[in-house]
Amino acid sequence: MMMERIVTLSILSIVLVSSAPTTTPNYWALRHNILHEEAVQSIGGNLPLEGQERAANTRLMIHKKQEIDKAFLNPDIFLPARNFLEAFGDIEKSRVFQIIKKLPKGAVLHVHHKAMVHADWIYNATFRENLYVCDRNGDLELQFFRTPSRDCDWKLLSHLRKNPILAESINERIRKQLTMVVENPEQVYSHIDVGWIKFEQIFDFITPVIGYKPVAEDHFYQGLKELYDDNVLYVEVKSGVPKLYDLDGRRYSDNEVVGIFEKVTQRFKNDHPDFIGVKIIYTKGRMLSDAKVHGFMDRVVQLKRDYPDFIAGFDLAGQEDKGKTLRSYADRLNELKKQINFFFHAGETNWYGTSTDENLIDAVLLNTKRIGHGYAIMKHQRVLDYVKLNRIAIEVCPISNQVLGLVKDLRNHPASVLFAEGVPVVISNDDPGLWGSRALSYDFYEAFMGIMSGNADIRALKQLAMNSIIYSSLSPGEQARAMNIWKKKWISFVNELSSGII
Template identity: 40%
Template sequence: MVIPICTAVVIYVPLLLIVRDCDGMPDPAQRDLLMRQEASRQTGGQIVLTAAEQKLDAYLHRLKEQEMSAAQFPPAIHFFKAKHLIQRSSIFKLLQKMPKGAALHVHSSALVSVDWLVKNVTYRPHCYVCFTWDSSVRFLFSARPPPPRWDCFSWQLLQTLRGKLGDPTGFDNSLMQHLTLFTQDPDGEYPNQDVVWEKFEKAFIAAAGLITHAPVLRDYFYKGLEELHQDNIMYLELRSGLSRTYELDGTIHDKVWTLKTLQEVTTKFTADHPDFLGARVIVSVNRALSVSEVKAAVQEAIQLQKDFPDVVAGFDMVGREDSGRTLWYFREALSLPAELGATLPYFFHAGETDDEGTDIDQNILDALLFNTSRIGHGYALARHPLSKELAKKKNVAVELCPISNQVLKLVSDLRNHPATVLMSEGHPMVISSDDPSLFGTSGLSYDFYQAFVGIGGFKANLGTLKELAANSIRYSSLPAHLKEKGHVAWETKWDAFVADNCC
């Protein structure tokens, strides 16, 4: 029998329920049931809170009421202007103490704070700087003055340059500006996506000369793990192109050397911090490459994973989607593992766009067709019902990076982020930071704040936070036995966090 829309409301959990005729006053009991049914579908909606968790949840709700009624609501303001407000937030301070599980979407060139890069790395001996014609900088460690090259006509030894300045504070601050997007006037400096992406890419290039110096790389990666650990994170999956590293005398190391170094540093860090699970690498290449170049990169990634099964998690394509080539363009290269009978998990960036209806907009569907393990960003997913349904059926989590999406001008008010839909439907999701050093953040607390307060709104509760944190272990690339170990360790930390803050 077909039921007219005006006379019935249908819900599907746990089974079809036909609500009484809509003429007159609706049944309050059925209304309450429908509201509870809807709430059960949201992220964390199936989690039953303990008595202690309920107390903490009630406290969080009171704090959220205060923040959402304030004159300045941080998620509605550009992060660069809202950061100081967030730092004063009681919710933020609580989130800093919360065990957040894993960071699954972080790029290697933006892992460590620019303050450390400038005040530590650029003060090391033999560090040269060059100011380029396009208002950027380049750094290079060298035993002798580097020769001119196409983008750098004059190199200066930083030690000598600083010696002429007296107080180098202003100079150091100017160097930091080349390594980050952070500014007091984001709307004025970045009027559109093209401008902010240009600065974004320049910052990556500027940092490369520092990070790829072999002695720095070791310290840099250790420092990155340290910053994550300080924010109560216990595991990392790092996107990295495994750029060739260099020594002071110009000796170049290959990707195998880099992977071995990351493995050694991780081993040392976990020995120093036994509660840290470790780190793995998602080998990445830029989507601006040719098909033949990506074919070679895929084949190389297959071999690297065979040689480093505990370190290499899989493969991804990075770079701005709107100006890069589509996943479908690279279909021959991405089909290689299946053709060769090899296993190479994919972790594709897809849907980091607001250009609806373009070829780029189909990247999410193609990522799913190529069996991606997770979807990086997935900003466009909410407007693709079939892809959304397929992703949920395949249990493919979205890596939500709210601050990145806002800074790169996909959304201004995070209450309007498409992930509000995904969160209300309980779509598999993890929270990550993308490029923390470029945004002036570290760890995951800032992104958790924006997701919990802005995207989740009043509906998001302690169960939401608990599920998001647990998801980061669940949807990691760790083998099953390490996921179990990680979840047990995280749960112990979670229970301690609740006990310390519930009353």
């Protein structure tokens, strides 16, 4: 009997590593201690509630608990468990979402340039002058011309739209080619490859529209505006720096395009003095030939020399399961890491023990500053330990992972463990324009309601916002300014929420 008691106490002491020693096991005290330790370890769990945060948190958590409790009784209505392509209208009605819209979110650190603007804006851009359309093998193509080329039967789009019947048909086709939003998305995108095919088709369709220099400038400005209106104050944009064109057929070089983006950024900052700014992560496709990728590596070094404060680093993107591995470029990247920072997409896969998920190993060995997606990281505990030790942030993109088929129900997203263990995490939106999202609030909502604990509160949101500044590419001085601006906005948000204004 005595031996059994000793064994029991030994087990309990292991479970409660940091709890006070006890000679009499107390079930309820031990249970309380476990829950307390879990709460403290989770994201934001070690932050104190300051000023009006306690009252604001009470209001926020009333709505969160109500939403979860209703869904607990009727799981079919739980929004993060539904495909975002169907659920986004209902998400907008959520009281929690409406609060998150007002939340000062800090920064977006993983958004792709071509997909950062809502599809409605790009659709409206198709009403501009000199835009032509042709039907090539059943798919529409758009291009701005002064005089159209002869490679297709190009028709002036504005002329076709003068016919009401024709206009209705062509407008519907354009809208369908701009977005992944469909009825019954889980049937339409029956597996990952199908979703990615549509995803890439949209990029091909919109590229000639937003690649026209006047539209490109307005498009970039609009992307910043949508984020700023959603209470984001700094952005790191992943961009391949497309060769813009004008009606005279001129193609602008990478250097010129970066200069154009920098000027648009400065104009936006002049219009919005509390906006911190933008940095570009030069991002190219991992499907490209080795020669092209090596050429882009050389180019980013030169761009960094020409725009040292505007170019943040380098990345390779695209469907990771189908593309070249980081390992295949390891020798060249090891040379390059002395000259440029890396922000690699890695582990955006549900496979285990393949060349794709092993990109996580190469990413950390190549000194990546952050990891894009990192969906498979829980399967690589040594990599996760390295990430924790070296404070490498994981860029979690909830909606992207769901729409592109990695996870159906966001309650099953592996980032739940990252949040529970307080791993450095930032929330990003990836390609919001392609799936009917806008800016960052939708991803914040999905993370807060679906991936985090039901007990995660306003402190988790606060920590996420601060993480986005802490793990950004901003210089120490820029970070200090960004944090000061954000803190003022945070205090204002907390005061409005606590007083019932929000």
